[in-house]
Amino acid sequence: MKRFILLFCVVFLTALCVVSSAQAQLEIDITKGNIDPTPIAVPSFLGTDTEMRELGQDIAKVIRADLERSGLFKSLDPASFLETQTNIDYQPTFADWRVIKAEALASGRVVRETDTKIRVEFRLWDIFAGNQLAGLRFSATQDNWRRTAHKAADAIYKALTGEEGYFDSRIVFIDEKGPKTDRKKRLAIMDQDGHAPQYLLAGSDLVVTPRFSPSAQKITFMSYENVIPQVYLLDIETGRRELLGNFPGMTFAPRFSPDGNTLIMSMMSKSNSDLYAMDLRTRSTSRLTNDPSIDVSGSFSPDGRKIVFNSDRGGSPQLYTMNANGTNKKRISFGKGRYSAPVWSPRGDKIAYVKSLDGKFTIGVMNPDGSGERQLTESYMDEGPTWSPNGRVIIFSRETKGRNGSNSIWSVDLTGQNLRKVNTPGKSSDPAWSPLLP
Amino acid sequence: MTIKPIAISLAVLALSACATKPKIEPVQERPVVEAPPQIFEDTKPTPAPVVQLPPVDQGPVFDPNAPVPGSIADFAYQVGGEPRIYFGYDRYDLTNEAREALRRQAQWLQAYGQVNAIIEGNADERGTREYNLALGARRADTVKAFLVSQGVSPSRLTTVSYGKERPIDGASNEAGWARNRNGHTNITTGTIG
Incomplete structure (x- = not known):
């Protein structure tokens, strides 16, 4: 590196x-x-x-x-x-x-x-x-x-x-090989324009959901290299990799706080998935949700004060916000359909999400209070939105239907215009956009 | 062991036939019918006396398809196919069919106490990746909890969720999705053969 x-x-x-x-x-x-x-x-x-x-x-x-x-x-x-x-x-x-x-x-x-x-x-x-x-x-x-x-x-x-650009940035993603029923999924990185793709890990062939730290120097992801899939941290400068914590159950869906000092993730414990925050300096964890439902996919607001997450506590998957310490939980999605994978915009003004309705999956955006919902894309399966550093563009995974279905990465403007395929070396999914490089 | 109960019931029938004598009904007056005499021929042999035999020992089952007892193939054979149980869309509760299949799995797992298994929870592709990881985990945990309730030691069972990462059917239709929503009991160690 x-x-x-x-x-x-x-x-x-x-x-x-x-x-x-x-x-x-x-x-x-x-x-x-x-x-x-x-x-x-x-x-x-x-x-x-x-x-x-x-x-x-x-x-x-x-x-x-x-x-x-x-x-x-x-x-x-x-x-x-x-x-x-x-x-x-x-x-x-x-x-x-x-x-x-x-x-x-x-x-x-x-x-x-x-x-x-x-x-x-x-x-x-x-x-x-x-x-x-x-x-x-x-x-x-x-x-x-x-x-x-x-x-x-x-x-x-x-x-x-008048807005910051986003061109001097990189995308970490999952490179996919093999048929649908036997996919190899490896962690890879490339420039924002698809140049210089390279693998980041050797030997791991099922890695999902990588995300950048705000310094763009670290990546967190979930890997199946041990029996129990867990969240890892990788320093892309040094190549140093570490398992985060030593938990009996699966840890997944990790994301950094805006200051890079905290990682939010989901953990399975006693048949229950809840959100936890880990202080990366002390490695202490605190529990943010405690509900028998599925709580997953936490994402901080850029000021670090709030978290949006996905929960089926109301009977179907919906979006909720809460304070960063876990108080004041509030449902924000009320439209028709099932909502998941929320990601707070780096500008703070929008939350991107995936909505499934009538057999289609769409990428949408809404205001943090749930108002102003707008669908930007639609296909058999659009998921995993991630924001450009300036909060003006969203890239996401699109999977096509059927036995020969495969994943690719696409971009769309916040306005819903300018949908285009992102240049990748092959089949790919789970993109995460870095901040602007220093 | 099917011989023993049949032998007993035959003996009981024979005994009860001897014990109760049929009542003799008075002869009813019937109109005289002129008819050629019928010739009756008694072809039935007199029944042999029923003797209760000691039960026979269970011999080997001559099943040409039977795998080595205690092997992974035997597990699949004894539970009636691939050891997967199936869930409804976005559900992690067990159907009656799934319970029945898991009871058979538990019986086998108890017969082979040295075997350990990983319970893998899987989801169909119509959900986002992280939500499906949680859903798959719930499915795996449900399977494990049921096997434990049937007497399998929890220390022998590990759970793992593959979310939608390990579909067994690539088809994007109801049949394919239904197959991919499953809990798979994957025997890892302790098998024979």
């Missing part, structure tokens, strides 16, 4: 571009569904030598792909560009970009710093206002060039939407 190499990011200020407080006139409202994608031009980044020029082409491609996948941008065809900039420190000829209907222009360059290090600089321009919206410089090892591209895409997304 040597992929986390220090990456420096500094605001790129020069005499030409004092823009830190410039107001963006070009602003994309991402709260509305079905908006017209904003046309943006991202020419190949300039390079100081042949190798850097090639890298500049690749970086521009990654940026274009990130922006396109968000559904908010339309990347213009470089063949249509009228101006070829030779130095990004000079203002572009705005008129040339207006002709091809570009509303924004991101141009950059790649400079070799040492044998192994590169510097990537770029500027984002508002074509109609004729001013610079962002100027950034990243230093990175050369093999980490993709992260500089994702960071640039995040900066563009933020400058144009």
Whole structure:
């Protein structure tokens, strides 16, 4: 796991571009569904030598792909560009970009710093206002060039939407092999755009429900490597893995608290599944529910004060909230159907869930008080929603029907628009999105 | 051991026939009917006296399909098939059929006291992963509790939930789902053969 190499990011200020407080006139409202994608031009980044020029082409491609996948941008065809900039420190000829209907222009360059290090600089321009919206410089090892591209895409997304981006992030997921009745399920990780997939554990062939810690350095998951399936913790930097606690019954459905110090999970004890919180520093556990029903799938609110969970205490699986100490339990789902797998948005404003009704499973979102329920997807089996770091996109597992049914990972906007398949190396399920990488 | 009760009941019948003498009814006047005399031929032999025999010992059962007693195959054979009992949708209570099957399992498990088993709880695919893990655990625990109630020591039985991770039928229809909602008694150690 040597992929986390220090990456420096500094605001790129020069005499030409004092823009830190410039107001963006070009602003994309991402709260509305079905908006017209904003046309943006991202020419190949300039390079100081042949190798850097090639890298500049690749970086521009990654940026274009990130922006396109968000559904908010339309990347213009470089063949249509009228101006070829030779130095990004000079203002572009705005008129040339207006002709091809570009509303924004991101141009950059790649400079070799040492044998192994590169510097990537770029500027984002508002074509109609004729001013610079962002100027950034990243230093990175050369093999980490993709992260500089994702960071640039995040900066563009933020400058144009006013929201944090989500491109410099990773997805941990379960890679699936074999037929439905004999599936091997292994823990894997990849970049948010599907690049660089790799297995994280050797020897475990039934692993489910991985989740990231808020530092993006640790993953918790449930594995069947011992007779009793249990919750484990894995440090992806060091590869160190540990069994969490020594419980007689199955532990499952783990999730970190927003500060990373607590893990909430379900435990089977005396034929009963209840929610417990484990303090990861002291390893002490406290019981949060004590009900003869199934209590499962706890998820903290981003302020750490509340927990949403799944329970059949009312006779069918429904969603409930409670305080982080287990008090004040309250049912929040009242629509038709059976609700499960709730996940609190990192923005705090929504809870994503799975609802089953009339033989279909849908991903939906509701407000934390249960109001404003909205279905975003529907299929034979959609499940396991996880939020982008900015709370604007949800990815989930979709399983097709029948003997040849298989799982794949999909993404959809909070608005229900922009449904698309996520690039994975093969059949896959149980995605969990990391926070933005540091 | 079916010979003994039959022998006894035959003997009882014979005894009771001797003990009670039938009453003789007065002869009723009947109209005289002119008819050719009928020739009766008594073909029935006189019954042999019933003698009560000592019960015979149970010999080996000549069943060409019978597996080695105490083996995993024997377990399946004696409980009438694959040792799985089935549940209703989102249910973890036992049907009468499941109870009957579990009684047979318990009898066998008591006959072979050195055997240990893992009770695996399974769910169909129409539920989310974590909820189904809890549901499968409940099913496994229900099976274990019933076997324990029938006299099997709890220390011999471990439970594990596979949720919807280990379907035995890939079909996405009522029949497939019904097969996948089960509790499986998976013999792990202590078998013969």
